């Protein structure tokens with residue numbers, strides 16, 4: 001019978017199916033970070049339990065670490081160094097590989113997983129972090145869990161799960177100039193709701209997805225959790241295998257016919273199918289406090305929940321373009337890979353951010369991305385434009401109580417969540433692509449990146 | 458760990474918003490240690506307090522209102538618990554005393570985290586959720602019914618979650634009973650996917 005890519009990975013990893021219908025699924029990789037991982041490791045130790053196969057568990061310091069140049073274990077976040085030192089001790093105790101604060105391979109978990117070849121096509125991978133779905137871009141079944149489930153995965157190399165439903169989202173046609181994977185996923189969520197993917201694994205397919213490079217595919221899968229999906233997945237192809245080969249923990253070659261099997265068979269049926277015309281997508285910007293409250297940049301704020309209008313201080317009918325901004329952020333597991341930085345830098349080249357922008361940060365997704373950007377001179381472009389250039393980490397993708405944006409700021413951000421207070425108490429966040437952030441920082445107001453990119457052409 | 462209490466009854470506190478995210482349930486800055494305790498004080502901090510640092514209560518927030526201060530049952534809208542996977546959100550709710558959440562729908566990671574911590578997540582159609590606001594509600598998990606003075610409804614829950622909640626079962630111990638099957642699976646898998654099995658690199 002024709003199977004979906006998800007079915008193949010799921011079936012292969014099934015140890016047993018219980019009478020109640022749930023399956024015991026083996027987990028090939030677990031990845032922890034210091035924010036939620038220490039709690040899981042600590043609890044395991046309290047219960048006298050050990051990691052079954054420590055060589056397949058990894059941890060990184062990314063969430064709480066400072067991104068100041070010259071950082072160490074101290075953090076601007078009050079109490080943050082406790083998370084760092086406890087995580088380090090717990091990893092040593094458990095015998096798991098840690099990418100420490102200043103390890104040359106440190107970076108945001110979902111970025112370094114690909115860089116290191118930890119995630120591979122066809123694997124199951126879990127992390128106590130909702131954006132683990134990012135790694136579905138490799139054709140792996142990768143999803144976010146809680147701390148208790150992370151313990152379960154480490155102790156037993158399995159998880160017990162209800163079988164999710166399947167959905168295929170096809171983006172057909174070609175993206176227009178200035179439109180990116182970020183705009184694709186925001187369009188899907190805006191059209192089908194932040195709960196639209198609930199209970200499903202979403203396979204992204206279609207011409208416009210095939211045309212994306214690996215980094216853009218990661219951006220697309222990254223926000224599957226904002227769609228409430230269990231995860232997103234993209235069938236691996238030549239681009240995937242090319243990206244993966246030669247990575248430190250990846251196999252030497254991909255000739256085994258098993259790799260070529262990692263696709264949904266022709267005629268495989270999905271519980272739900274959605275098709276989106278990629279050529280109709282415009283650069284998207286969120287106006288409200290849920291990622292579903294996003295519209296094309298040249299649109300007007302629609303009527304939504306009163307609370308969202310109130311928090312964002314934007315009435316229905318207001319034009320999005322031209323709304324004055326106080327801060328700009330380029331970073332996060334959504335958009336901080338080298339291609340993101342290149343595109344933003346090409347808009348910022350020879351330009352300067354508006355004087356009204358009180359804080360503008362670029363935070364590379366990993367130290368490897370940082371080094372590459374510096375080799376290309378991108379750091380100089382950002383700095384000349386008025387952005388601060390940082391060490392890698394999650395940074396102001398979320399507010400942890402230390403560094404923040406100036407009080408009351410309205411920010412434009414290449415991140416994935418525009419929730420109330422996500423970037424700090426009272427901070428109003430507009431999420432968008434890195435090029436939209438760059439263009440808006442120059443304008444000092446929400447701006448259409450196409451106008452800025454064209455000027456350069 | 459404590460199983461879901463039976464019999465259970467509580468006043469139903471309405472927080473009828475959609476997309477309530479885990480950053481709001483427990484903001485990152487309220488997670489001050491790597492433990493699971495001391496989180497109740499920061500529960501819903503952005504909404505519960507007018508001024509979070511001074512801990513000045515917002516009288517308009519449902520859990521600050523007299524009938525609901527001791528509520529063990531929360532009613533809410535669609536996609537409750539979306540956002541960050543932090544289990545701290547569930548630990549904070551549990552420490553505060555919430556044992557049941559009735560929502561139009563839940564974010565999937567949050568729902569699993571609830572069951573692991575013996576909080577009962579129930580999904581009901583919106584009008585039925587709204588109908589329970591302010592009522593004293595009894596829940597019979599064995600029979601899968603929700604009742605208040607006016608009415609009673611059945612609810613769905615999957616068989617395994619029900620057993621875990623009813624008996625306070627530890628999921629890891631349950632799985633460890635299948636260790637042999639897991640080891641057999643791993644032994645058979647290793648030769649066919651050698652790249653999955655890494656050498657220790659620490």
Ligand code: SF4
Nearest residue numbers: 131332333394397398
């Ligand atoms: S960058 Fe943001 S979304 Fe990504 S893992 Fe870090 S905190 Fe989470």
